[in-house]
Amino acid sequence: MFIGGEKYTSSHPERIDVINPATGALIESVSSAVPDDVEKAIESCAFAFESWSQKSYAERGAVLSQISAALKEKKCLEKLAATLTKEQGKPLTEARREIQGVIGVIDYFTGLSSSFHTDFFENKSNQSYSFTTKAPFGVCAAVLPWNMPALILSWQMIPALLTGNTCLVKPSSICPLTVLELAAVFHEAGLPAGVFNVVTGSGDKIGKQLAASPKIQKISFTGSVSAGRNLHAEAAKFNKRVTLELGGSDAMIVCDDADVGSCAAKAVSARFFNAGQACISPKRIFVFESIFDDFIQSVSEEVSKIKIGDGFFENGAGGFAMGPLSSAEGQKQMIEFVESAKSEGSKILIGGKVPDFNKTPLENGFFFEPTVITNVPPSSRLLKEEVFGPIMVINPVKNLDEAIAAANNSDFGLGASIWTNNLNRAKRGAEELKAGIVWVNQHAKVLPELPFGGVKESGFGRENGYETLNDYLETKTVIFKF
Structure with a gap:
């Protein structure tokens, strides 16, 4: 796993095997998180939030620009693409394209860091001003699928980071390695420790813990309809914000x-x-x-x-x-x-x-x-x-x-x-x-500049586009009377 800017191995002995789908051979095994591991990751995110949220949009955008630059280096891109092909099975050309898609998402949202604004209203008839302020939620969680783990990570995580939130990510047990490598790249490129943590293990168990945690303010989920319904039901018990992308036909x-x-x-x-x-x-x-x-x-x-x-x-x-x-x-x-x-x-x-x-x-x-x-x-x-x-x-x-x-x-x-x-x-x-x-x-x-999401059983909420930034911010309206 990856917690607090470092590789982390659970004290629990259970491991999850990662298999190469082209050969059926074992690639590696990763930790299967127990509740204490997840709580450690949540606490790390909560601690990092105090300083990360105080940075300006421009400062956070500058860190994201450093991450983009690191990913654009050929050696880094090729290493990530090779890992993605090995654990997920897609051809290397498609894997490269997915990592390049991550870069595109980062560059798009970095470009918004200098133009984000809130609303201002003047009412001359009663001599008042009204305006809105926006503040990050805190700790956001993302539960990822296995088909496009890197790209969907960027859809769910980059707008959250730009707006000042910290992120806890649970990758699919089929494809956790690319996400773990990305976490290391993000950290080495300048993302502060604890802003991005990764836990591996059972989606059902970890999802329930994330839904119940008072420190987790929002969960983004991409996966099956049944798993999404279960997570939504758990999160609803605690009035948790949820974005669901549940596939399509x-x-x-x-x-x-x-x-x-x-x-x-x-x-x-x-x-x-x-x-x-x-x-x-x-x-x-x-x-x-x-x-x-x-x-x-x-x-x-x-x-x-x-x-x-x-x-x-x-x-x-x-x-x-x-x-x-x-x-x-x-x-x-x-x-x-x-x-x-x-x-x-x-x-x-x-x-x-x-x-x-x-x-x-x-x-x-x-x-x-x-x-x-x-x-x-x-x-x-x-x-x-x-x-x-x-x-x-x-x-x-x-x-x-x-x-x-x-x-x-x-x-x-x-x-x-x-x-x-x-x-x-x-x-x-x-x-x-x-x-x-x-x-x-x-x-x-x-x-990345267009909203992505579905209707009916395909879920609700949108990822990407300018408007998605508001999904990671709490809006406050201030009415000022002279």
């Missing part, structure tokens, strides 16, 4: 005036990025009947180009573009989804099985072929649940009315996209699709 609508080839290529790229383990990848694709066959043909051609393997060899002779799933459980779920689709009469167009890596170093990896399934019934698990892996579902629709109805027929509402050159169709998609993010002629593009 993003819909993509392809109209008959879209460029079929270009749209298909972008759909495949977005869906099979990170082996399909992305909240905002297009998991349900609805294509107008008149272009359905052409779209399927183009998708098939694009998917046939995907090579799967160890992420470290993505630039080698094999040209691998997709790594393994991050866990054996994830692989098992994909097998179950395909079997369910077969039993429902859906058509397995491409893939649908574990690739044959027998007698190779990858034979114990958690791989699954990029899979395309068509003609899936509306009641299918593949349309009702979040398919967090390399399975693309494509169904035909008669028109835009049917497409929007099918897209909205989900408990999730994170993102959705519409692909068209018709302005009126684009307007309808933007207005009628029930999602926190709607793209037109693109999908899965996320920028």
Whole structure:
């Protein structure tokens, strides 16, 4: 773990093994925190808050700039990317892009450090002035997922730090190593000890302790719907502020005036990025009947180009573009989804099985072929649940009315996209699709300056963008009468 600016090992003997998903081999083991360890981390954050919160926005921004500079050094970036690929499985190119995304988030919020302001009002009729002041909460906690641990760490932590809070982070047990390395880099670059602490262990146990702690003022959580509900219920007992990002089953609508080839290529790229383990990848694709066959043909051609393997060899002779799933459980779920689709009469167009890596170093990896399934019934698990892996579902629709109805027929509402050159169709998609993010002629593009979050079962609250700073600040209104 990482507490008070130093590596920290629990006195409790239990350890958590971190496995390389491409080979099934043990990489390292980390401590499994007990309540005393978590309390030590909370106390460290609380102590550091007293001085960190007294710094100006400019001073805190300067520290964040130093961290950004450290991450931009090639040796540091490559080391972090290699660790991310080793423990999470994504190709090295995607891992580098994630670390660069962290830098982008830091640079964006650093740029806000000199422009943050509060409101001022003058009422001349009764000779009074009114203004607001904003103060940091104190200690904020972040519970991270395993699919993009570094990027989502930055989404939840950087605005909290800039506004003067301190942070306690609980990474996923599948991917804790990149977060621990980031903590060391942040500290070496000038972040004061205790401002950023990391504890590893059971999400359920640690989450309950964070929710019950009077010193924790806010919790940001990214993960499954069930885990998010449990954490929210615990936090509600203590009126704790919570931001929840609980995944999605993003819909993509392809109209008959879209460029079929270009749209298909972008759909495949977005869906099979990170082996399909992305909240905002297009998991349900609805294509107008008149272009359905052409779209399927183009998708098939694009998917046939995907090579799967160890992420470290993505630039080698094999040209691998997709790594393994991050866990054996994830692989098992994909097998179950395909079997369910077969039993429902859906058509397995491409893939649908574990690739044959027998007698190779990858034979114990958690791989699954990029899979395309068509003609899936509306009641299918593949349309009702979040398919967090390399399975693309494509169904035909008669028109835009049917497409929007099918897209909205989900408990999730994170993102959705519409692909068209018709302005009126684009307007309808933007207005009628029930999602926190709607793209037109693109999908899965996320920028740090834009709010990110969903509706319905996808959670509530927003990350990124200028407005998220207010989610880490307590607002006080002052009315001054002369």
